[in-house]
Amino acid sequence: MVEEPQSAAGYLQATREVSFDELLAADHSDATACPLPRQADSVKTARDVTRSTLRDWGLSELSDDAALVVSELVTNAVRYALCPPSKLETNPITLVLLHLSPHVLLAVADPSDEVPTPKEPDFISENGRGLYIVETYSKCWGWDHLNRGGKAVWALFSGTP
Numbered sequence: 001m002v003e004e005p006q007s008a009a010g011y012l013q014a015t016r017e018v019s020f021d022e023l024l025a026a027d028h029s030d031a032t033a034c035p036l037p038r039q040a041d042s043v044k045t046a047r048d049v050t051r052s053t054l055r056d057w058g059l060s061e062l063s064d065d066a067a068l069v070v071s072e073l074v075t076n077a078v079r080y081a082l083c084p085p086s087k088l089e090t091n092p093i094t095l096v097l098l099h100l101s102p103h104v105l106l107a108v109a110d111p112s113d114e115v116p117t118p119k120e121p122d123f124i125s126e127n128g129r130g131l132y133i134v135e136t137y138s139k140c141w142g143w144d145h146l147n148r149g150g151k152a153v154w155a156l157f158s159g160t161p
Contacts, residue, residue, distance in 0.1 A: 030057070030099040035092045038078050046074040046095045050106065053097050059159040062104060065137040069155045070095065070106055072130040076153070077110035091150045103139075107154035109146060116143050116153050 032053045036042035047067040054063050077093045091111035098105045118131040134141045138155035145151055 032095075032097045034095045036074060036077075036095060038093060040078065042078055042093065043071050043074045046070045046108075049095060050097060054104070054159075057099050057104075059099070059104060062157050062159045066104065066106060066155075066157055069134050069137050069141075069157075070108070072133050073106075073108040073153050073155070076116065076130050077108050077112075080110075080112060080114060091146075091148055096152075102159055104157045104159055105154055106157070107152045109150060109152040111150040113145070113150060115151070 032049065034046065034049045036046060047070060050067050050070045051063045054060055054066060074093065074095065091109070093111075094109045096105075096107045096109065098107075116131060118135070131141075134153075134155055139158050141153070141155040143151050143153045
């Protein structure tokens with residue numbers, strides 16, 4: 001059974017003391033942010049950025065799991081981030097990776113205010129397993145509303161520096 005996501009305010013409070021709005025706007029040497037258009041090939045771009053960033057940080061061992069999770073999160077953002085085109089221009093889909101040693105936090109921000117809702121996975125269907133995969137391959141996951149509108153869905157991974 002898929003569990004409800006944990007609150008970032010709860011689990012990550014010791015790890016992150018700032019909001020996702022601040023993370024998205026900050027310039028960190030140990031962070032990568034990549035705006036993504038709302039189109040299918042953004043999923044490949046997000047996987048490539050995730051793999052190369054983790055390699056640069058010396059965390060290649062996380063690449064497969066993180067790339068799979070980011071694929072699911074970006075796919076959901078592209079598929080479900082229905083909003084007026086003007087809102088998409090001001091609040092694009094954005095991939096953020098942040099290295100908070102020994103953890104890596106990855107987040108996908110999108111302009112939709114719709115809460116991600118886990119479903120019981122149907123292993124026969126091609127749809128509906130995304131958040132189950134996110135939960136399975138990450139240490140924990142959750143989502144936060146953004147002050148500017150929209151949300152950030154995040155997943156936490158543990159690595160060794």
